[in-house]
Amino acid sequence: MSDFTYATGKRKNAISRTRLYAGTGQITVNGRPFEDYFPRKTLQMVVQQPLKLVKMLDKFDIKANCTGGGVSGQAEALRHGISRALCEIDPELRAVLKPAGLLTRDARKKERKKYGLRGARASFQFSKR
Numbered sequence: 001m002s003d004f005t006y007a008t009g010k011r012k013n014a015i016s017r018t019r020l021y022a023g024t025g026q027i028t029v030n031g032r033p034f035e036d037y038f039p040r041k042t043l044q045m046v047v048q049q050p051l052k053l054v055k056m057l058d059k060f061d062i063k064a065n066c067t068g069g070g071v072s073g074q075a076e077a078l079r080h081g082i083s084r085a086l087c088e089i090d091p092e093l094r095a096v097l098k099p100a101g102l103l104t105r106d107a108r109k110k111e112r113k114k115y116g117l118r119g120a121r122a123s124f125q126f127s128k129r
Contacts, residue, residue: 004063005088009081011106014069018081020089023061025051029078030066037066043075050083050102054093080105 009016027034027047038044051057062082066074083102087094097103111120118124 005085007081007084007088009077009079009084011076011080012069012073012109014073014077015067016074016077016081017065018078018085019063020082020085021061021063022059025058025060027062027064029064029074038071038075040071043071046075047078047082049079049100050086050097053100053102054086054096056086076106 004019004021007018007020009018029037034047035044038047048057051060064078064081066078068074069077079102083097087097087103094103113119114121116123
């Protein structure tokens with residue numbers, strides 16, 4: 001069973017290594033069904049977004065390894081990985097996925113804390129007297 005398409009999706013500090021197999025629509029994340037891994041309905045919708053857009057919801061089995069970041073970042077990284085893998089399977093799907101913004105790597109990350117300040121931009125409370 002090595003006939004799969006591989007793609008990597010990224011978002012913030014989350015990385016998703018995604019494999020698409022021909023199948024019935026099962027999605028497995030880190031060895032668990034994705035409904036268990038992403039219990040919120042919004043995150044489940046985010047993961048399925050590229051498949052719904054190209055109307056292939058029950059055509060592929062997806063196995064993914066997600067690491068780093070939080071749950072939301074991992075869901076969006078998985079969405080990015082699925083979108084990239086779909087484009088590798090059929091390059092004509094790019095015309096549908098690209099305008100929806102699913103192939104763009106969201107490069108926004110947490111800004112580093114600066115010295116002399118409380119956070120990236122937040123400073124300590126200022127007292128004039």
